[in-house]
Amino acid sequence: MRKTGKPERGLFELYRDDPERADAVVFGRRTGVGRRGFLQGAGLTAMTAAVGAAIPFADNMPSGFIPAALAQAAPAAGAAPAATLPKPLQMEGKAGISVIQERPLNAETPQAMLDDDVTPTAKYFVRNNGLPPEQLGAPASWRITVDGEVNTPLTLTVAELTQRFQPVTLKLQLECGGNGRSFFTPEARGNQWGNGAAGCAEWTGVRLRDVLQAAGLKPSAVYTGHYGADKNLQGTDAPVISRGVRLAKAMDETTLIATRMNGEPLPNIHGGPVRLVVPGWAGSTSQKWLTRIWIRDKEHDGQGMGGFSYRTMRTPIVPGGQAAEANTQILESMPVRSIITNPAHGAQLAANTRQVALRGAAWAGDKTVQAVHISVDYGVTWAPAQVAPPANRHAWQRWTANVTLPSAGYYEIWSRATDQDGKMQPHVAGNWNPQGYGGNPINRVAVLAA
Ligand SMILES: Nc1nc2c(c(=O)[nH]1)N[C@H]1C(S)=C(S)[C@@H](COP(=O)(O)O)O[C@H]1N2
Ligand SMILES: [Mo]
Numbered sequence: 001m002r003k004t005g006k007p008e009r010g011l012f013e014l015y016r017d018d019p020e021r022a023d024a025v026v027f028g029r030r031t032g033v034g035r036r037g038f039l040q041g042a043g044l045t046a047m048t049a050a051v052g053a054a055i056p057f058a059d060n061m062p063s064g065f066i067p068a069a070l071a072q073a074a075p076a077a078g079a080a081p082a083a084t085l086p087k088p089l090q091m092e093g094k095a096g097i098s099v100i101q102e103r104p105l106n107a108e109t110p111q112a113m114l115d116d117d118v119t120p121t122a123k124y125f126v127r128n129n130g131l132p133p134e135q136l137g138a139p140a141s142w143r144i145t146v147d148g149e150v151n152t153p154l155t156l157t158v159a160e161l162t163q164r165f166q167p168v169t170l171k172l173q174l175e176c177g178g179n180g181r182s183f184f185t186p187e188a189r190g191n192q193w194g195n196g197a198a199g200c201a202e203w204t205g206v207r208l209r210d211v212l213q214a215a216g217l218k219p220s221a222v223y224t225g226h227y228g229a230d231k232n233l234q235g236t237d238a239p240v241i242s243r244g245v246r247l248a249k250a251m252d253e254t255t256l257i258a259t260r261m262n263g264e265p266l267p268n269i270h271g272g273p274v275r276l277v278v279p280g281w282a283g284s285t286s287q288k289w290l291t292r293i294w295i296r297d298k299e300h301d302g303q304g305m306g307g308f309s310y311r312t313m314r315t316p317i318v319p320g321g322q323a324a325e326a327n328t329q330i331l332e333s334m335p336v337r338s339i340i341t342n343p344a345h346g347a348q349l350a351a352n353t354r355q356v357a358l359r360g361a362a363w364a365g366d367k368t369v370q371a372v373h374i375s376v377d378y379g380v381t382w383a384p385a386q387v388a389p390p391a392n393r394h395a396w397q398r399w400t401a402n403v404t405l406p407s408a409g410y411y412e413i414w415s416r417a418t419d420q421d422g423k424m425q426p427h428v429a430g431n432w433n434p435q436g437y438g439g440n441p442i443n444r445v446a447v448l449a450a
Contacts, residue, residue, distance in 0.1 A: 022066070053448050054409040060378040068412050069446035072194070072345060088132075092269050093122045100191045104128040104233060105269075108196035111445075112344035115359060117391070117398055118171055119199035121262050126269055127176050127197060129304070130240030133229040133289050139265065139273035144257070148225070148295035151216030158259055158273050164214070165206035170254055170279075171395035173200040173363045177282030177310050177331045180439035183429040186320040188436025195339045195443065200361070200396040203277045205258035208293075209251045217247070217295065224250045225294035225302050226276060226287035242302025243285045243310065244294075245278055245332070254279055254394045257290065279394035280365040282331040282437070284310055305330055308434040319432035328433070333365030336425055337440045338372050338399070338417035345445045353449055354405050356413070360443075362387065363396040364419035372399045375414040379427070379442075382416070405449045416442040 044058055051069045055061070082095040086102055096113055100106040107126045114123070136142070140159040147153040156164070176197035178190050191197075212221075224244040232240045249255060256277045259266055266272035271288025278285040284304055294300075304310055311328035342359040343349065349356065362369040368390060373382040385401035405411055418424045429439035 022070070048410075051410040051446070051448075054407075056405075056407050056409040056411070057377040057380075060380045062378070065378070067410070067446065068345065068444040069410065072444070072446075088269055089126065092267055094124075094126075095122070097123065097125070098196070100193065104130055106191050108193055109199060110344075111195050111339050111443075112341055114196065114199065114339060114361060115341035117200075118262065119201050121201065121264065121267060121270070124199045124201060124261075124270065125176070125197045127191075127283060128230070129284075130230040130232045132268055133231065136268065136273065142273045144274060144290050145292045146211060146215045146295065147292070149218040149221035149297050150212070150295050151218060152214075154211070154215045156211070161206060161211070161257065161274070162259060165210045167204060168207055168253075168256060169202060169204040169260075170256065171200055171202050171391045172254060172256070172277050172279035173394060173396040174198065174277065174279060174283050174286055175334050175337075175363070177284055177334070177437045178435070179283075179334075180337065180429060180441070181436035183439045183441050184319070184432055184436045185428070186432075188432070188434060188439075190435050195337065197283070198337075198339075198363075200363075202262050203256055203258040204260035204263070205256040205274075205277065207253055208255045208257055208276065209253060211257060212250060212293075212295070215295075220297040221295045222247050223296040223298060223300050225292075225296050225300035226285070226290065227292040227294070227302075228271070228275075228287045228289040229291050230289050239303045241284055241287075241304040242300070243282075243287070243304050244296065244300030244302065245281060245285050246299075249278065249281065249285075249332070254392070280333055280363070282310055282334060284331075299330070310437065311435070312433045312437050313431055316431050317433075323434050331437050333367070334363075335438050335440045336362070336364035336367065336369065336417045336419040336423055337443075338362035338369070338415040338425065339443050340413055340415050340445045343413075343445065343447055346447075347445075348448045349450065351450045354407075356403050356405065356447070358385070358401045358403060358413065358415075360385070360399050360415055361396045362399055362415075362417040364417065364423075366394075367419040367421060367423075369397045369417050370420050370422070371418045372401070373416050373418070374401045374403060375416070376403050376405060376411050378412065379414060385415070408449050411447050411449060413445045413447060414442050415445075 097107045142158045179197040182192040230240045258277045275288040310331045340360045372385040385399040387399040425442045
């Protein structure tokens, strides 16, 4: 959309506010009018000025390409001090986390802060659809109910839960269904997450499977429905969010009812005293402040399972176009994704740096990651990274790679993961859907080498 009456500003602002016009300035073409070729002449001069350095691989930049330095804002230099954050984030010591929304509270981890093998709680993203319960009482006396298609409905206190069932500790990767939403064009509805609505913490709890077996599943049991104690923003009694999973996922031995996170009692902000952890599936299935698991004889139809919420297209539609509800399916296992956690996007490398040691993470919902490939020349050549196996099933995988930059200048480091079935991250977020789930384009980090 052209904004009229404004003077031409820096290319960064132009790309942010009017990418089509910026594209025309840099590449000398108007969108929809056909391609004029590669970046050159005045376009190259403008792009070089905009990114602040020579562009050694400029010849490889395709027409219409928006440099990551211009398309994705770099995090502000220096981590945001905790004191400037909303109270609940301050209390958890989440310095440096990026607040996306204050009510309900939503905050993502800047990608470079996901550099730990196991994500510390102080860095872990927060995704609330409503208001966390305030009066918790004694955590051990919190009750959860299991009912529905079971032989013996159960009501268990957290103390009973942890005494009666075998404790399990696993590193499990959780990701919001909307992670990567900001990469969709046109913009999809919802929090504009980058890649940081994800993390891999160490969770301790009991297997949901063990609890369901104790209740005894009837043959009619096919699905779960999850309920929590948070309050909606409208002040009514309607559940904030109530998702569920197919029984097979509920019975997976890595699906936990968790009471501890990274060796500590589960903090309130992450659902304490007790939550579900359904690794690899859209984070909305991992009910926080868990109060009830309703075993159902059909797909659950709770808050957040209808309309376009947590639903993706069965067959692709024109991006931004009209979507039919009948053409949607509930979001389950998340698609393959890789992130570069070192260096940070926007990093200025020390003078004469030509070898860069990269670190990152990759995960693929229920699948494992088979490979991560790296390119520093806009995708013309790709080299494999060293990908570690997951610490346990459904943990994310860490990867490392070394790249050589031929000279000083502006570079983009790209990472692209491939899952065990050979599915790769696409160049741009694909299968557009109204609420922007499953956006997993290749990761691009801009760096300047002096
Ligand atoms: N009760 C309840 N559980 C919830 C939510 C919520 O709003 N209420 N949000 C869900 C969503 S969408 C995600 S991505 C994860 C986020 O967990 P976190 O805040 O611990 O990172 O919690 C899920 N569980
Ligand atoms: Mo989410």
